[in-house]
Amino acid sequence: MNANIAIAMIETSSIAKGYEASDAMCKMASVTLVKTTVVARGKLTILISGPVGEVESALRAGIETAKDTVVHQFIIRNVHQQVLDTLEKRKPAETLDAVGIIETKEAIAAIQAADAAAKAASIRLLETKAVVGGGKGMVTLTGEIGAVRSAVAAAIAAVPKGMLVTQVVIPQPDKQLFAAVGK
Numbered sequence: 346m347n348a349n350i351a352i353a354m355i356e357t358s359s360i361a362k363g364y365e366a367s368d369a370m371c372k373m374a375s376v377t378l379v380k381t382t383v384v385a386r387g388k389l390t391i392l393i394s395g396p397v398g399e400v401e402s403a404l405r406a407g408i409e410t411a412k413d414t415v416v417h418q419f420i421i422r423n424v425h426q427q428v429l430d431t432l433e434k435r436k437p438a439e440t441l442d443a444v445g446i447i448e449t450k451e452a453i454a455a456i457q458a459a460d461a462a463a464k465a466a467s468i469r470l471l472e473t474k475a476v477v478g479g480g481k482g483m484v485t486l487t488g489e490i491g492a493v494r495s496a497v498a499a500a501i502a503a504v505p506k507g508m509l510v511t512q513v514v515i516p517q518p519d520k521q522l523f524a525a526v527g528k
Contacts, residue, residue, distance in 0.1 A: 351400040352379070352428070353420040354453050354475075355391045357411045363389025366411040373406035374399040380433065382452075384480040388416060390452055392475065394429065397422050419453050425463035427470040428456065435472045441523050443490040444471075444515045445497040447504070448483050454508040455482020458500035465499030466492040471526065481510065485526055490516050 355370075357363035360383055371378055376395035383389055393403055400420060408415055421428075430436060445468070449455045452475040459473040468488035475482055486496055497512050515522070 353404040357414040359414040362414040366407040369410040370403040370407040374403040431470040443493040445493040448510040452482040461503035462496035462500040466495040468496040
């Protein structure tokens with residue numbers, strides 16, 4: 346876990362208001378603007394990180410600026426370090442004992458799932474994709490089969506109602522799948 350580090354995300358229905366909110370967030374507090382992404386249907390997602398208090402202040406400023414264009418927002422206080430390490434980048438694995446994959450309808454739900462999975466069991470996050478085609482999110486993880494099952498269960502419990510597309514646990518994946526998911 347990463348003590349006192351938080352991440353927050355806002356999704357807006359307006360790209361322009363989203364960028365204005367991003368600017369307000371950065372000016373309000375000492376945060377890192379990790380990523381802004383235009384997603385399906387003309388939405389913008391804004392992801393920030395930093396000390397908990399700073400992120401909380403910045404999130405309030407972003408919501409106030411974006412006003413009624415806010416579609417969804419969240420904050421994860423004391424986010425697990427693996428989430429930060431795998432956000433929009435793959436961390437290769439030497440072997441895959443078992444693979445867990447969680448697919449969500451929205452980017453925000455994938456980040457929540459990744460944090461819950463990393464905190465629930467001794468697994469290794471491979472990738473936390475905040476925006477997959479069409480605005481979806483996806484988390485891939487590996488570890489011993491029991492740990493992967495526990496992590497996936499915790500992850501899907503953290504996904505807001507109606508946001509889960511599917512989840513799978515693949516024991517002893519084929520070498521070809523390892524090439525696609527693990528490296």
